[in-house]
Amino acid sequence: MSILENIAAYWKPEPIMPTPKMNSMPDLTTPSGSATTSAPVELQSASVAETRQLGELLGRLLASGDLILLRGNLGAGKTAFTQGVACGLGITAPVNSPTFTVLKEYAGRLPLYHFDLYRIEGPGELFDLGFEDYFLGAGVSIVEWAERGATDDATAAWPNDWLRVTFTTTGPDTRLLRCDAVGERGRALLAAFACAAEDDQRKAG
Numbered sequence: 222m223s224i225l226e227n228i229a230a231y232w233k234p235e236p237i238m239p240t241p242k243m244n245s246m247p248d249l250t251t252p253s254g255s256a257t258t259s260a261p262v263e264l265q266s267a268s269v270a271e272t273r274q275l276g277e278l279l280g281r282l283l284a285s286g287d288l289i290l291l292r293g294n295l296g297a298g299k300t301a302f303t304q305g306v307a308c309g310l311g312i313t314a315p316v317n318s319p320t321f322t323v324l325k326e327y328a329g330r331l332p333l334y335h336f337d338l339y340r341i342e343g344p345g346e347l348f349d350l351g352f353e354d355y356f357l358g359a360g361v362s363i364v365e366w367a368e369r370g371a372t373d374d375a376t377a378a379w380p381n382d383w384l385r386v387t388f389t390t391t392g393p394d395t396r397l398l399r400c401d402a403v404g405e406r407g408r409a410l411l412a413a414f415a416c417a418a419e420d421d422q423r424k425a426g
C-alpha cells in the first residue's frame with residue numbers, strides 16, 4: 222500500500238473534543254536500578270485531534286536542544302503529533318512529513334528541525350549528510366522513523382538524551398503512544414509531559 226493510500230485508509234473527520242487518557246505502566250524492558258532511563262508512560266489517543274493536542278502539550282514544554290524521537294508504522298500518527306508540537310512552539314506554517322528531503326526547518330519560539338528517516342540507509346547516512354550538527358544546535362529536533370537513524374545508542378547521530386514516543390495503531394481512530402526517555406533532560410521532559418497530559422485529561426472531564 223502506498224503512503225497516500227495508507228493515509229487515505231486511515232483518514233476520518235476530526236471529533237471536536239480531544240480527551241487523552243493516560244496510564245502509567247511498570248517498565249518491563251529496562252534493567253532495574255538504571256540511573257538514566259525513565260519508566261515508560263502510556264497515553265491513549267482516540268482521534269487525530271487528540272494526537273495533535275498531545276503534541277501541542279509537549280511543544281509548549283520544549284527548550285533549546287531538546288530531542289524527540291518518534292517510532293511507529295506508516296500512518297501511525299507521527300506527523301500528526303509533530304504538527305501539534307509545531308503548534309506548541311508557535312509555528313504557523315503547514316507541517317508535513319519531509320520523506321523526500323529528510324529534513325525541514327521551521328521558525329517558531331525555537332527553531333524546529335523535523336526529520337523523516339524513512340528513506341535513509343542507516344545512521345552513517347546522517348553523518349554523511351552532516352545532520353548530526355542539528356542535534357547539538359539551539360533548536361528542537363523531532364525525528365520520524367528514529368529507528369532507522371540508530372541501530373543502538375552508540376551508533377546514533379544524536380546525543381543520548383531524548384524523549385521517545387512509540388506509536389501503535391490500535392484501531393482506525395485509536396493510537397497508543399508509549400513514551401520513554403533517556404538522560405537527565407529527557408526524563409525531566411517526560412515527567413512534565415505526563416503531568417500536562419494528565420492535567421489536560423482532568424480538565425476535559
Ligand SMILES: Nc1ncnc2c1ncn2[C@@H]1O[C@H](COP(=O)(O)OP(=O)(O)OP(=O)(O)O)[C@@H](O)[C@H]1O
Nearest residue numbers: 231266267268269272295296297298299300301394
Ligand atoms: N488517533 C489518531 N492519531 C493520529 N492519527 C490518526 C488517529 N486516528 C486516525 N488517524 C489518521 O492516521 C493518519 C496518521 O498520519 P500521519 O501522517 O500522522 O502518520 P505517520 O506516522 O507520520 O506516517 P508516515 O510514516 O507515513 O510518515 C492520518 O490520516 C490521521 O487522520
Ligand SMILES: [Mg+2]
Nearest residue numbers: 299300318365
Ligand atoms: Mg509522517
